Amino acid sequence: MLFANRWRLLVGFLLPLLGLFACSPGSGPAHEAPLHPALASPFQGEFQVSNVNDHEYPFQFKDSNGYLLSWWGERLPGVDGHQGYDFPMPEGTPLLAVYDGEVTFAGWENPFYCPPLGTTVSGLVVVLRHHLPNGEVFLSIYAHLSEVRVKAGDQVRTGQVLGLSGNTGCSTGPHLHFEMRRRKGTEWPVFDPYGWSSEGEDPWSKHPSGVSSVWLWMEGKAPPLFSEVSLPPNPKPTDRAPLAITRVRYMGVSDATNPNNEFVEITADPRFASTPVSLKGFLLKNKLGEAFAFPDIALEPGASIRVYSGQGSPTGETLFWGRTQPAWDNWGDCAQLVYPSGAPYLLGYRSGCASVQGLGVLLKEEAGVLQDAHNLPLP
Ligand SMILES: [Zn+2]
Structure with a gap:
């Protein structure tokens, strides 16, 4: 009986709605x-x-x-x-x-x-x-x-x-x-x-x-849909870093709640790393100074590894910062790979590295902002 009562209630609720749609003027989405x-x-x-x-x-x-x-x-x-x-x-x-x-x-x-x-x-x-x-x-x-x-x-x-x-x-x-x-x-x-x-x-x-x-x-x-900045390792002739930041994906869909939609890629440059490079003692920092400490693993020359901002189980090619919030600001940030010596290798975007100065700044990169407009010929 309970079911029958509910059914009657439901029908009683729906019928007026259907009538409303049938009578509504114009060609609204209801039709x-x-x-x-x-x-x-x-x-x-x-x-x-x-x-x-x-x-x-x-x-x-x-x-x-x-x-x-x-x-x-x-x-x-x-x-x-x-x-x-x-x-x-x-x-x-x-x-x-x-x-x-x-x-x-x-x-x-x-x-x-x-x-x-x-x-x-x-x-x-x-x-x-x-x-x-x-x-x-x-x-x-x-x-x-x-x-x-x-x-x-x-x-x-x-x-x-x-x-x-x-x-x-x-x-x-x-x-x-x-x-x-x-x-x-x-x-x-x-x-x-x-x-x-x-x-x-x-x-x-x-x-x-x-x-x-x-x-x-x-x-x-x-x-x-994603935004990122990427560069080959050590693009300047004076750069000699065995480990370099080669990509920062700073915008992915809903990265505020899915921080693994963003990541930083670290590459061992084979020109300056002839043997596997230990990541022990390296830090990855954002412009706020928040830091991820790398585990004691080694990267083969020429190999890359990604550090995702969120939580997950690490593999040979992926690490996880473990955050519940994004690490990289869509409006501009400065990814810093800090060597055990304290010298950072930088990859920034939208002036995110503008305030980072001093010895050990190996690279500063600012992505251009694309602009466009149209005079569209619509039917
Ligand atoms: Zn456009």
């Missing part, structure tokens, strides 16, 4: 079939991301709150109000259709003034229109290409090469600018194919001009 993951990656392999889709207010040159609000709710540095994702990559990387569709534009966008370059420019752009199985219409946009291999009116299939990546238009470095739009009446608001997974409602979906975002990547097809 639409759900969206299912359908997209493939716009490129092969992995490239870091330098600007994410700003969920707080995706209007470039109008937003000025000083950060990008990522789909997992973290405030990140980058081009304020950025629409879509910037993936720095070598010029000439093949760019692929994320879904079956029609080419609505392929060629040079109309020239416009580019603030970061201080001049008027035009870039090569491809725009695809996609009809998803639920009846909704989306655009996918690929910008700053060096070469276009499709033309307006072409039908393309998922994975088809649309052109090659480049650095045309308003761009301060070779990269793919990838963004999507979701049709809303006669408008094409910015849509994030990674969806929104943070607490509370997506600010962009609440905006009068906004639209809600949904995870649309097929399983295993979403481009991974």
